[in-house]
Amino acid sequence: MEFRFLTVIDEAPQQLIEVKLSDTRASRSLHYFHHKYGIPAVQIVKNLPTERMSGNLQVLKILDYLKKLQM
Structure with missing residues (x-):
């Protein structure tokens, strides 16, 4: 699931x-779009x-990523 x-x-x-x-x-398609458009990319995994x-490309734990979000 993704x-x-x-x-x-x-x-x-x-x-x-x-x-x-x-x-x-690491996702090939995420790498592709990151390089094509120059947008920072992260893959988060439960x-x-x-x-x-x-x-x-950063590959991060989902809980650690969510804890760092600023709302």
Whole structure:
């Protein structure tokens, strides 16, 4: 299971986000769109043993990511 989002502020793209349940492999499509459009990207995973970087793509634990969000 996965979901993809693009956050936007004042009509400007801010971040590409891909959310996964368990697949810890960095998403090829997320890498593609990150490089094509130059938008920061993050993949967040519920069942992730260790956070890491895959090139310029962050692969993060979902709870840690959500705790850092500013509302």
